[in-house]
Amino acid sequence: MGPAPGKPRFIADAMLGRLAKSLRMLGFDVLYKPGIDDVELKRVALREGRVALTRDHEIAESSLPIRIVFIESDHLEDQLVQTVGELDLDVSGGLFTRCIVCNVPVEDVDAASVADRVPPYVLETQERFARCPGCGRVYWAATHVENAREWLSRVLGDADGATGDAGKNDDGGAG
Ligand SMILES: [Zn+2]
Numbered sequence: 001m002g003p004a005p006g007k008p009r010f011i012a013d014a015m016l017g018r019l020a021k022s023l024r025m026l027g028f029d030v031l032y033k034p035g036i037d038d039v040e041l042k043r044v045a046l047r048e049g050r051v052a053l054t055r056d057h058e059i060a061e062s063s064l065p066i067r068i069v070f071i072e073s074d075h076l077e078d079q080l081v082q083t084v085g086e087l088d089l090d091v092s093g094g095l096f097t098r099c100i101v102c103n104v105p106v107e108d109v110d111a112a113s114v115a116d117r118v119p120p121y122v123l124e125t126q127e128r129f130a131r132c133p134g135c136g137r138v139y140w141a142a143t144h145v146e147n148a149r150e151w152l153s154r155v156l157g158d159a160d161g162a163t164g165d166a167g168k169n170d171d172g173g174a175g
Contacts, residue, residue: 027094102134
């Protein structure tokens with residue numbers, strides 16, 4: 001299943017910077033401007049049809065016709081679990097499709113065009129690269145992607161998280 005066309009977009013309040021980045025990492029469009037005031041935040045949510053994520057009770061009690069998720073925890077993992085659970089988010093397939101800094105979709109590029117931006121061993125071992133058109137940051141499927149996947153499946157309790165040990169055969173053959 002590819003990403004649903006009706007994927008929700010978000011705007012996060014000043015206290016939720018890490019949650020914003022985590023959701024971007026999952027491919028979601030998340031506006032985050034730490035200096036934005038409450039009124040403006042709600043206005044943007046209304047105008048752009050964004051779900052407002054907030055730790056602020058006053059923002060959460062809005063009469064505007066906007067979807068607001070009051071985030072209950074200070075802990076990133078709980079925040080992510082709550083957001084994904086409450087909105088029934090499809091988190092498959094979107095990992096590292098969006099720049100976590102700029103919040104814009106990254107573009108697939110070939111190895112040659114990023115040769116001066118990634119370490120040589122990465123160039124040799126990776127085939128697929130993506131670049132942020134905003135900041136130029138280059139993303140590739142490396143250990144940080146694996147780490148992120150593991151973290152997410154742990155946090156979100158992915159159903160297919162049961163990856164048995166792949167055999168720890170470290171007993172050297174004694175010829
Ligand atoms: Zn960027």
